Amino acid sequence: MRNDSRLSRMLHVLLHMARHDGPMTSEAIARMLGTNPVVIRRTMAGLREAGYVRSEKGHGGGWALCADLGKVSLLDVHRAVGGPRIFAIGHEHKNPDCAVEKAVNDALEDALQDAQALLIARLGAVTLAQLAQQFDAHCKAAPLS
Amino acid sequence: MRNDSRLSRMLHVLLHMARHDGPMTSEAIARMLGTNPVVIRRTMAGLREAGYVRSEKGHGGGWALCADLGKVSLLDVHRAVGGPRIFAIGHEHKNPDCAVEKAVNDALEDALQDAQALLIARLGAVTLAQLAQQFDAHCKAAPLS
DNA sequence: CAATCACGATACCTATAAAGTTACATGATT
DNA sequence: AATCATGTAACTTTATAGGTATCGTGATTG
Numbered sequence: 001m002r003n004d005s006r007l008s009r010m011l012h013v014l015l016h017m018a019r020h021d022g023p024m025t026s027e028a029i030a031r032m033l034g035t036n037p038v039v040i041r042r043t044m045a046g047l048r049e050a051g052y053v054r055s056e057k058g059h060g061g062g063w064a065l066c067a068d069l070g071k072v073s074l075l076d077v078h079r080a081v082g083g084p085r086i087f088a089i090g091h092e093h094k095n096p097d098c099a100v101e102k103a104v105n106d107a108l109e110d111a112l113q114d115a116q117a118l119l120i121a122r123l124g125a126v127t128l129a130q131l132a133q134q135f136d137a138h139c140k141a142a143p144l145s
Numbered sequence: 146m147r148n149d150s151r152l153s154r155m156l157h158v159l160l161h162m163a164r165h166d167g168p169m170t171s172e173a174i175a176r177m178l179g180t181n182p183v184v185i186r187r188t189m190a191g192l193r194e195a196g197y198v199r200s201e202k203g204h205g206g207g208w209a210l211c212a213d214l215g216k217v218s219l220l221d222v223h224r225a226v227g228g229p230r231i232f233a234i235g236h237e238h239k240n241p242d243c244a245v246e247k248a249v250n251d252a253l254e255d256a257l258q259d260a261q262a263l264l265i266a267r268l269g270a271v272t273l274a275q276l277a278q279q280f281d282a283h284c285k286a287a288p289l290s
Numbered sequence: 291c292a293a294t295c296a297c298g299a300t301a302c303c304t305a306t307a308a309a310g311t312t313a314c315a316t317g318a319t320t
Numbered sequence: 321a322a323t324c325a326t327g328t329a330a331c332t333t334t335a336t337a338g339g340t341a342t343c344g345t346g347a348t349t350g
Contacts, residue, residue, distance in 0.1 A: 002337060003235035003305060023267040025296065034242075039338060041297065058347030061296045074252070078234075085336090088146075088233045088307095089223075091153035091160040099178075104156040107219070107271065115264035121254035135248040146307040147335055170325065184309060186326065202326045203318025230307090233336095 006043050006081040009033055011074065013044070015132055017053070018069055023062030043081055048078035069132060075123035086116055151188050151226040154178055156219065158189070160277055162198070163214055168207030188226055195225035214277060220268035231261055 013029055024043075026037035033040070042064060047053045052067040090112070091105045158174055171182035171189075178185070189208060192198045235257070236250045245269040 003237070004233050004337065005235060005237045006337080007234055008236035008246075008249060008253055011245045011253070013241070015245045015249065023296095027296080034237075036339060037297090038299095038340070040339090041299090045298085055297060057297050057345075058345075059295050059349060061347070063297095074256075083234060085233045088149050088230045089152060089228060090148035092148070092150045092179075095298080098157070099253075099284065100160045100280060101153075101157045102152060103283060104160065104276065105278065107276055108153055108156070111264055111267035111271075114267060115260045118263050119256055119260035122259060126252065126256075131249065131252055134163060134252065135245060138248060139244065148308070149308065151308080166323095172325080181310065182326085183311075183328090186328090187309090190327085200315075200326060201318075202324080204320060204324055206318070206325045208326095 004083055004085070006083055007074070007078045010043060010047060010077050010081055011128070011131065014052070014065070014069075014072075014077070015135065017063065018128070018132055020104075023056060023060070023064040026060040029063065038115050046080045046082050047077070050076065052077070052080060064129055068129075070127050070129040072128045073124050074126050074128070074131070075120055077128070078123055087112055088118065106142075149228050150231070151228055152219070152223045154180075155188060155192060155222050155226055156273070156276065158185075158196070158208075159192075159210070159214075159217075159273055160220070160280065162208065162210050162275055163273070168201060168205070168209040170207040174208065191225045191227050192222070195221065197222070197225060213273050213274075215274035217273045218252050219271050219273070219276070222273070223268055231264065232257055264284055 012033065013024075016029075016032065017024060026040040029040045029044075030037045041055075044053060044055070048055055052065070052072055053063050054066045055061070055063050091101075091108060093101065093105075096102050096105065146223075157178065158169075161177065162169060171185040174185045174189075175182045184257075188198070189198060193200055197210070197217055198208050199211045199284050200206070207259050236246075236253060238246065238250075241250065
């Protein structure tokens, strides 16, 4: 499979929405991300269920933020898009008969678990508001780069 | 794609080989892992190129260790099986035009990079000899579990 | 109320990479 | 010469994110 880019894409969209007055259509968002509206609706459905955005039909409809960006972390978005699978590597049998296999799996699990905990801590420590702020600071510091 | 279980499988095999006198055939290894010999040959080719095992054809042939288990880390094995892809999540455009997208990608890359560094440090800190030793210790401590 | 707009949902297709399978060639042992 | 075991190539399968087409539903507009 390709890389799962749902988290990356949704963060991108949410930051744009924060700077945008009024709702954005799936069509416009899809153009922005270089994809198509159905993928946007599918992915953003998770954000809606989590209460971070809402969607409206009809004229003037589309997607709008309905959460405090300071209260939503990158980890929250990761979870909202239903992306639990972080690693591309792992093992096959959850409860192997072979004791050697079990020992190997445990050792690997241990290392993977620590790496996952670090990643989750990092994602949980940054809010969308902070990410937007970092972006602004960077723009001000190097406006032409 | 499915999980990449090459590292897990090869560690499993290497530990068995450490306790086994004489070469093991791809056939026997495949039976052990619940797969087939071609997958074994394909995967173990990387270990052979790295100099950790050697293979012999014909009667009495098969695979045998040819490295000091104390000098090969789990990270070495990971690299030998050519498994560089660690994460299932990521982003699409390496050099995006959109500054917001770039900021998002940088923030994610940062967190992923730290998690990857931790994982690599952990894998690099454990040798096959230590893994085998841990296995023995565990067996002695709880022989019937 | 009819046209249009935008989302919701379904069904199906594509791309990718590990893993599985089949088949045959090559070389070593007996 | 027969057998055994690896080496290699080609193809299929599987799992999953992403892409596409289509139609239904509800909201807005005139």
